[in-house]
Amino acid sequence: MKILGIGNAIVDVICKVDDSFITKNGLTKSTMKLIFDENVFKKFLINLKIEKTVSGGSVANSIVGMSQLGSKVGFIGKVSDDEFGSKYEEGLKKENVEYFYSKKKEKLPTGTCLILVTPDSERTMCTFLGTAGKINENDVRSDAIKQSDLIFLEGYLWDEGDPKKAFDKAISNANKVAMSLSDQFCVDRHKPHFLELVKNKLDITFANEQEITSLIEAKNFNEVIDFSKQLGKLLVITRGEKGAIAINGEEVVECDIKRNLKIVDLTGAGDLFAAGFLHGYVNNMSIKESLEKGTDMSSKVIQQIGARL
Numbered sequence: 001m002k003i004l005g006i007g008n009a010i011v012d013v014i015c016k017v018d019d020s021f022i023t024k025n026g027l028t029k030s031t032m033k034l035i036f037d038e039n040v041f042k043k044f045l046i047n048l049k050i051e052k053t054v055s056g057g058s059v060a061n062s063i064v065g066m067s068q069l070g071s072k073v074g075f076i077g078k079v080s081d082d083e084f085g086s087k088y089e090e091g092l093k094k095e096n097v098e099y100f101y102s103k104k105k106e107k108l109p110t111g112t113c114l115i116l117v118t119p120d121s122e123r124t125m126c127t128f129l130g131t132a133g134k135i136n137e138n139d140v141r142s143d144a145i146k147q148s149d150l151i152f153l154e155g156y157l158w159d160e161g162d163p164k165k166a167f168d169k170a171i172s173n174a175n176k177v178a179m180s181l182s183d184q185f186c187v188d189r190h191k192p193h194f195l196e197l198v199k200n201k202l203d204i205t206f207a208n209e210q211e212i213t214s215l216i217e218a219k220n221f222n223e224v225i226d227f228s229k230q231l232g233k234l235l236v237i238t239r240g241e242k243g244a245i246a247i248n249g250e251e252v253v254e255c256d257i258k259r260n261l262k263i264v265d266l267t268g269a270g271d272l273f274a275a276g277f278l279h280g281y282v283n284n285m286s287i288k289e290s291l292e293k294g295t296d297m298s299s300k301v302i303q304q305i306g307a308r309l
Helices: 019-024 038-046 058-068 083-094 130-134 142-146 162-173 184-189 191-200 209-216 221-231 269-282 287-301
Strands: 003-006 010-016 032-034 050-056 073-076 111-117 123-128 150-154 177-180 204-208 234-238 244-248 251-255
Touching: 003 058, 003 162, 010 083, 032 184, 038 111, 038 123, 050 058, 050 083, 058 073, 058 150, 058 177, 058 269, 111 130, 130 162, 142 162, 150 162, 150 269, 177 269, 184 191, 184 209, 191 209, 204 209, 204 269, 209 221, 209 234, 221 234, 221 244, 234 269, 234 287, 244 287, 251 287, 269 287
Parallel strands: 003 073, 003 150, 010 111, 032 123, 150 177, 177 204, 204 234
Antiparallel strands: 010 050, 111 123, 234 244, 244 251
């Protein structure tokens, strides 16, 4: 198997809202907020019209993208044996993703992410992790990890306790490790841990400009480039309008964005960018070609609703 993703198994519930909904509910546009109380999460949903329900989760979206490009891929993520859990599993199998997890009835339900899309196409997320956030080392199969060329992890999954143990087990059994920093919220919450991972455990790190700048507390992007060169690992950074850049030691490769797109929803842009890049990487394309593949995938997904093509 080329790539095994390990991440939060979350069902995405996509709704269109206006800016006042974001303000009224004390949310910060374009970020992710964790909701720990299931009843609070249900209250959010009451007044909203659901546009679409899709099996999601950041790394799972990337893995599906790679499968659609023809890579042989698998996924590990924790769901409960409930309606959403069954839908989740069906969604992966339909996309030819091998699912290395046997669901059972858990105390908490399958995780759900409410994706609020405002008129400017930005997405603001409210996530009730449910059982997804309770992943532990027993849920992570060493055999599946060892048989993969590379594992792909998400910052969303990292947390103290059981998830950290699952992470450590995955990394210690892996041939190569890639990870997405996922969100500014995750970086700020776990800064010392993420910095340790980037410096010492990861072969490839995906981040947007905001996340990597925050992680290393850089004053400008030149400091990010200097840090990346000294790192001696592959760091892939998306920069919005400025395109994407990959830094591998002294090698710095840039790729421009695609223009004149009819942008509908930015959900999944980063996930599908990672899918395209990693598909190129494991199939021995050059870094430039991998960046272009990532840019191509992300430009397709932002012209539709939802994080999967």
